[in-house]
Amino acid sequence: MPFTSRRSTVQLSPEAKQELVALSGSRAAPAHRVERARILLAYAGGQSVSLIARDLHTSRPTVERCLNKALELGVQAALDDLPGRGRKPRLTPDARTWVINLACQKPKALGYAQELWTTRLLMTHVRRHAATAGHPSLGRLGRGTVSKILHAGGVQPHKVRYYLERRDPDFEAKMTQVLCVYKQVELLRQAHDPTGLLTAILSFDEKPGIQAISNTAPDRPPVPGRHATVGRDHEYVRHGTMTLLAGIDLLTGHVHGQVVERHRSREFIDFLRAVDAFYPPEATIRMVLDNHSAHISKETRTYLATRPNRFAFTFTPKHGSWLNLVEAFFGKLARTMLRGLRVASKAELKTRLEQHLDELNAEPVVFHWKYGLESLAVA
Numbered sequence: 072m073p074f075t076s077r078r079s080t081v082q083l084s085p086e087a088k089q090e091l092v093a094l095s096g097s098r099a100a101p102a103h104r105v106e107r108a109r110i111l112l113a114y115a116g117g118q119s120v121s122l123i124a125r126d127l128h129t130s131r132p133t134v135e136r137c138l139n140k141a142l143e144l145g146v147q148a149a150l151d152d153l154p155g156r157g158r159k160p161r162l163t164p165d166a167r168t169w170v171i172n173l174a175c176q177k178p179k180a181l182g183y184a185q186e187l188w189t190t191r192l193l194m195t196h197v198r199r200h201a202a203t204a205g206h207p208s209l210g211r212l213g214r215g216t217v218s219k220i221l222h223a224g225g226v227q228p229h230k231v232r233y234y235l236e237r238r239d240p241d242f243e244a245k246m247t248q249v250l251c252v253y254k255q256v257e258l259l260r261q262a263h264d265p266t267g268l269l270t271a272i273l274s275f276d277e278k279p280g281i282q283a284i285s286n287t288a289p290d291r292p293p294v295p296g297r298h299a300t301v302g303r304d305h306e307y308v309r310h311g312t313m314t315l316l317a318g319i320d321l322l323t324g325h326v327h328g329q330v331v332e333r334h335r336s337r338e339f340i341d342f343l344r345a346v347d348a349f350y351p352p353e354a355t356i357r358m359v360l361d362n363h364s365a366h367i368s369k370e371t372r373t374y375l376a377t378r379p380n381r382f383a384f385t386f387t388p389k390h391g392s393w394l395n396l397v398e399a400f401f402g403k404l405a406r407t408m409l410r411g412l413r414v415a416s417k418a419e420l421k422t423r424l425e426q427h428l429d430e431l432n433a434e435p436v437v438f439h440w441k442y443g444l445e446s447l448a449v450a
Contacts, residue, residue: 079142083115087146094150104150110137111146162216166206170197170217171224188228190214190221235390245388246443252359252385253396253440256321260437271350273327274397274438275318275342275360277334278404283310283420286413301411311417315404315424316342318358319397324435326400328428330421334363336370343371347378357383361392396438 083091094100094108106127113123120138124131141149174193178185185192194217201209221227239245256272284307291302314334318327327346331338350356360366366384375382387394408427414420 081111081115081138081141081146083111083146088112088115091146103152106133107137107150110134111141111149114138162208162220163206166201166209167220167224169204169206170209170212170220171226173197174221174224174226174228187231190217190229193217193228237388237390239389239391242388242391245386246391246394248385249359249387249391249394250440250443252357253321254444256440257444259322269351269354270322271346271354271356272321273318273346273356273358274321274395274400275316275358276392276395276397276401277314277316277363278401279312279314279334281313281315281409281420281424283313283414283417284308284412285310285415290413307413310414310420313417313420313424314338317397317400317428318342318346319400319438320435321396321438324437326428326431326435328425330424332417334365336365336368339365340371340374343374343382347381355383356381357385359385359387359395359397361387361395362389396440399438 091108091112095105095112097105106129109127110123110133113126114120114134118126120131120134124134127134137149140153170193173181173196174188178188178192178196181196183192183196191214194212194214197209197212197217201207201212252272259270259272286304287306287308288304291298293299293301311332314331316329316331316334316338319325320327327342327349329338329342329345331341346356365371366386392398404427408424412420412423414423
């Protein structure tokens with residue numbers, strides 16, 4: 072005997088039926104949409120509510136709610152939940168804003184020893200002071216909810232992102248001076264043979280703290296099929312540090328370098344003497360360097376007075392070391408030669424660094440500066 076129901080029949084257009092058939096067999100769609108599509112198809116096919124509930128392993132109220140929505144609002148509305156369903160939000164917008172405002176302050180400003188928030192510390196503080204601040208809904212706040220509030224507010228108070236503040240009031244003017252030097256380098260490269268010029272332009276800086284570290288056990292080389300990497304004992308011995316004084320000739324790529332134990336005025340003057348002896352006596356040696364005390368000390372100025380018109384210094388602005396092109400050389404040095412370096416003593420470290428400089432100068436690489444040169448006009 073065919074099934075008859077007091078509930079109206081759900082009418083499915085060919086397009087709607089095709090969509091429901093595809094949705095009912097989907098493995099990627101949300102489970103509740105797939106179930107409701109099967110309910111609608113089964114009911115339109117003449118099955119009873121009880122039979123549909125049994126075949127789909129669900130309850131009669133679930134089937135009836137789906138059918139009632141389809142009859143009242145349409146097939147598409149029956150596939151999803153109506154807006155406003157579920158538990159009303161317990162936290163008010165003001166309460167959430169108060170939590171974010173707390174996260175934007177440092178814990179030490181609120182009487183804690185910690186510098187940065189953790190979700191547990193912030194949760195504890197909120198629970199203690201929520202009622203006093205007029206937000207009783209936060210009295211049972213959990214760590215997960217704290218994370219959700221912070222994520223929604225775009226705040227990560229447990230992280231630190233470093234920046235470099237420009238503290239030099241003449242930053243722009245000094246940067247322009249440095250860029251003018253780099254522009255001059257490009258013009259000289261285009262116009263002349265760099266080796267025949269009576270101008271040498273160096274980018275100079277010190278790289279201190281190069282560690283002399285030795286192994287406590289020999290390294291084990293890779294073994295095909297067994298060990299893909301170099302094996303190294305995690306223990307090591309520190310023998311101290313060395314400093315590399317380096318100046319790159321921006322026209323030829325030649326690297327002037329000295330490896331020393333300290334970087335005082337004395338060592339800097341020794342570097343200047345070596346550079347002075349390298350170039351022809353009639354050449355002008357122009358150097359881009361930072362404001363280290365050794366570069367402007369009384370001893371350095373006394374030496375420069377003995378070599379009038381020989382050196383010309385262009386200083387980078389304070390906190391503007393990125394404008395010194397030699398920093399790119401130091402970065403490459405750290406990623407290549409110094410990476411994983413092990414030596415038996417500081418003397419070996421000095422020898423290895425000097426050997427590396429000789430290898431570089433055998434096939435010099437000319438460094439090019441590009442930032443800011445396009446819009447810079449040099450008279």
